Amino acid sequence: MRKILVFLLLALLLIPTLSSASEEELKSDIEALKKQVEELKMSSGKAEWPSWLKLNGDLRTRIDSLKGKVHDHTLALPRGTYYNGMPLFYFNAASSINGYDAKNDPIFTNRFRLGIVVNPVENVYATAKLAAYKVWGHQTETPVQGAYFADRANGTFDGSVTHVPEDNILRVDQADFTILKILGKPIWFSVGRRPSTGGVPTHYRRNEEKVGTGGVQGILVDYAFDGTSLGVAPEISGLPGAYAKVCYGKGYDSGFKNLQGNSIKDVTMVGLDIVAIETDALRVEVETNKAFNIFDNMPDAGVRTNLGDIVQYGTTVSGKVANLNLFASAGLSKTEPNNNMFTYGIDNDNDGAPEMTAGAGLLYDAVKEDHSGWAVYVGGRYDVEKTRTKIGAEYNHGSKYWIAFTPAADDMWTSKLGTRGDVYEVYVIQSLNRKPIAKRGQVFFRLGYQYYDFKHTGSNNWVGAPREIAKLTTNDFANGNAQMFQPIDKAYDIYLTLEVVF
Numbered sequence: 001m002r003k004i005l006v007f008l009l010l011a012l013l014l015i016p017t018l019s020s021a022s023e024e025e026l027k028s029d030i031e032a033l034k035k036q037v038e039e040l041k042m043s044s045g046k047a048e049w050p051s052w053l054k055l056n057g058d059l060r061t062r063i064d065s066l067k068g069k070v071h072d073h074t075l076a077l078p079r080g081t082y083y084n085g086m087p088l089f090y091f092n093a094a095s096s097i098n099g100y101d102a103k104n105d106p107i108f109t110n111r112f113r114l115g116i117v118v119n120p121v122e123n124v125y126a127t128a129k130l131a132a133y134k135v136w137g138h139q140t141e142t143p144v145q146g147a148y149f150a151d152r153a154n155g156t157f158d159g160s161v162t163h164v165p166e167d168n169i170l171r172v173d174q175a176d177f178t179i180l181k182i183l184g185k186p187i188w189f190s191v192g193r194r195p196s197t198g199g200v201p202t203h204y205r206r207n208e209e210k211v212g213t214g215g216v217q218g219i220l221v222d223y224a225f226d227g228t229s230l231g232v233a234p235e236i237s238g239l240p241g242a243y244a245k246v247c248y249g250k251g252y253d254s255g256f257k258n259l260q261g262n263s264i265k266d267v268t269m270v271g272l273d274i275v276a277i278e279t280d281a282l283r284v285e286v287e288t289n290k291a292f293n294i295f296d297n298m299p300d301a302g303v304r305t306n307l308g309d310i311v312q313y314g315t316t317v318s319g320k321v322a323n324l325n326l327f328a329s330a331g332l333s334k335t336e337p338n339n340n341m342f343t344y345g346i347d348n349d350n351d352g353a354p355e356m357t358a359g360a361g362l363l364y365d366a367v368k369e370d371h372s373g374w375a376v377y378v379g380g381r382y383d384v385e386k387t388r389t390k391i392g393a394e395y396n397h398g399s400k401y402w403i404a405f406t407p408a409a410d411d412m413w414t415s416k417l418g419t420r421g422d423v424y425e426v427y428v429i430q431s432l433n434r435k436p437i438a439k440r441g442q443v444f445f446r447l448g449y450q451y452y453d454f455k456h457t458g459s460n461n462w463v464g465a466p467r468e469i470a471k472l473t474t475n476d477f478a479n480g481n482a483q484m485f486q487p488i489d490k491a492y493d494i495y496l497t498l499e500v501v502f
Helices: 002-018 023-043
Strands: 053-070 077-083 086-090 100-121 124-135 167-179 187-193 226-232 243-252 267-278 282-292 308-321 324-337 342-346 356-360 372-384 389-398 421-431 442-454 488-501
Touching: 100 167
Parallel strands: 086 342
Antiparallel strands: 053 100, 053 488, 077 086, 100 124, 124 167, 167 187, 187 226, 226 243, 243 267, 267 282, 282 308, 308 324, 324 372, 342 356, 372 389, 389 421, 421 442, 442 488
């Protein structure tokens, strides 16, 4: 009946124009009528979605039970004021902290993400991802900050925004475009807000698709970068799916250099990533990158100097045997510090004027030293197709001087892959037995447990020398072991998510 009405409407609209309209006017009217017909079809739900536009997204509600044990320590208490540009800290009886239990039980969060892919012209794709992530009953990140880890205690910043709970504002998480087949060759160029978070092999436990050629290894980098990459995917016999790319990103822009004697340098990163083979059964990736002029404070919290450079090397091997997914990652980090330090004043009598100054450099305190660290990350996931159940287990270890760029990791306490110590995790994913309507449609629950066993202080922090947590005491000011973050010895997280993907 609707089709008959549409055609009658067309006929009535055409009658007054047939006798007097010129040929060009008639063509114009017909095109306008065609557009009206398409709009009518859309209103009846029978028009096809345009092939040049794709939408996807997900909605997640998560419950976490966070519990940890803080070790005895001496805490440098911040005054919240500055003296000659230096933050002030002081020590008194409250600086001696006996070990205590810390917990946030339970904490609820909501996260919404919307992805858009546009194909405006041949071999050019524009991709955007919007995200909002908040704590129930709050419009700030305060409930998940704590005073324990640098990647959380300083609040969200450019590299972690939309990946750490904050508020319900829909922000841009990714916005870039890619040009394929440059000069008719298998070469691509991409630029913008990069897909440099959630990299291989961290997608297994999140039950997400692997990030494409724009991604990086999760053991090294989980950081929302603005940058660019140039890649090539040559056809090599015996190495199916192989590709390589060079990347450049900026982690901090220092602004105009002629204002108030500003001598801070931009923080940048360059990298080379090679996937030697990529099939359903086997994937091998190697990567190296270097971050230049590392800042002394998170970029949106007030950078005052540059501390030096950090080099990383990493490799990940993953594959699938029947229904068993396995992976192993290894990482190496090396610091190249300069003579600059994060300096602060010590105000022992709490009168607002420091009696002495102190400082911390790039993974060192008093004596400048290069340091190397290492990490391993292994795990697997077994998929039970009959019941649509996935069971996984993971383990990672970081050495005393290990440093990763992973503040955007999907962990509540702190990024587990930046931990100096051991982390164990097990999880079960159960999908609902419902027929997909959307292309990516699925609904699933995820129940997991994380156990952190920290060995050294400063996980996910490159400012200052790590200390062995077991040797910290409540009287450490004299021996130089006072802490700027409260050192957690053990931490636990039991989490449950309900996730809708479309």
